[in-house]
Amino acid sequence: MIESQEQFSRQILAFGIEGQKAIMNTKVGIVGLGGMGSCVVQMLSYLGTQEFVLVDDDRVEESNLNRLVGAVREDIVNKTLKVEVAQRVIRSINPKANITMLGNLRSEEVLERLAIFPDVIFGCVDNDSTRMILTDLAAAYRKILIDCATEIEPDGDKVKNFGGRVVIARPGDFCLWCANQIDARVAKEELETDREKSFRQHHGYGLGALIVAPAVISLNMTIAGLAVTEFLMLITGIREPERKLTYKGMTRGKVVPSNDFKKPGCFVCESLVGKADKVDLKRYLRSSLPADLPK
Ligand SMILES: [Zn+2]
Structure with a gap:
């Protein structure tokens, strides 16, 4: 009204x-x-x-x-x-x-x-x-x-x-x-736990620390x-x-x-639309990285 x-x-x-x-x-x-x-x-x-x-x-x-x-x-x-x-x-x-x-x-x-x-x-x-x-x-x-x-x-x-x-x-x-x-590699690294991140960085691969970006x-x-x-x-x-x-x-x-x-x-566009029962959003809550993310 x-x-x-x-x-x-x-x-x-x-x-x-x-x-x-x-x-x-x-x-x-x-x-x-x-x-x-x-x-x-x-x-x-x-x-x-x-x-x-x-x-x-x-x-x-x-x-x-x-x-x-x-x-x-x-x-x-x-x-x-x-x-x-x-x-x-x-x-x-x-x-x-x-x-x-x-x-x-x-x-x-x-x-x-x-x-x-x-x-x-x-x-x-x-x-x-x-x-x-x-x-x-x-x-x-x-x-x-x-x-x-x-x-x-x-x-x-x-x-x-x-x-x-x-x-x-x-x-x-x-x-x-x-x-x-969406860059799947970046997304996965962001979802890691601190332990996983430190392990990966210790082994010398990945994108490293987050960079502070300019903003206007x-x-x-x-x-x-x-x-x-x-x-x-x-x-x-x-x-x-x-x-x-x-x-x-x-x-x-x-x-x-x-x-x-x-x-x-x-x-996403062809298989996930309207399939609330098919998408497991809770996998993003787990402490470790979901194993089935896109490559
Ligand atoms: Zn799509």
Whole structure:
């Protein structure tokens, strides 16, 4: 129900009452409330989203203050959770929103809530293991997964390349494996226990320690803006959403749609869709690495 039509009057001119209702009735999950997720959550709050599930167990640190939307200096002293910052942003715009805050994705409760509650999940994380888990979950439970990523490639004290991309993965239509956006080797190494990691590193193979990556708010805003706009296409039916949009910052600021389609034989798109009984998400909770991950 639209209580304050005036608040959304400029959007109703664009989407109509039905479009606005569709936006407000869509339940959204956001996994990762850092630089990217905080931009997404702010835009969705302004658009009128009413129901949020927020997933992140990180707390605000000083190095986040260049880009975490809604974060203030006191959050460092108070060790505020990033989901609490997001909740504050949502409440400041929409006091009646229904918000569920959850911690680590690799817990039974969080996976269950994500499997049941949202219609659309925004993946706003910087790691391939989470992308892999969300890809399984979204397909098995028929959720739309909108995955966002940015990259800045430094070269000494200069920038060699920068950009980002959005993948809109609809069950059975396209997924992050089809889009070549999961590196199975990286994902596996991220899922290891500390003991496994130290054993592997001791034997001299693998990718080593996590690197602290550059991050700039305007690039996050660009990609989050593309992601939320494709979400609006999907929800209001203005046009078909793209499967993948790539922003090439060093190539004269182009945004390029992809011609990619589902890969023939994709296990996720062809065998996992709607098969909640077939996908064993609990294998991601075990202390050791699942043995049956894709090569
Ligand atoms: Zn696929």
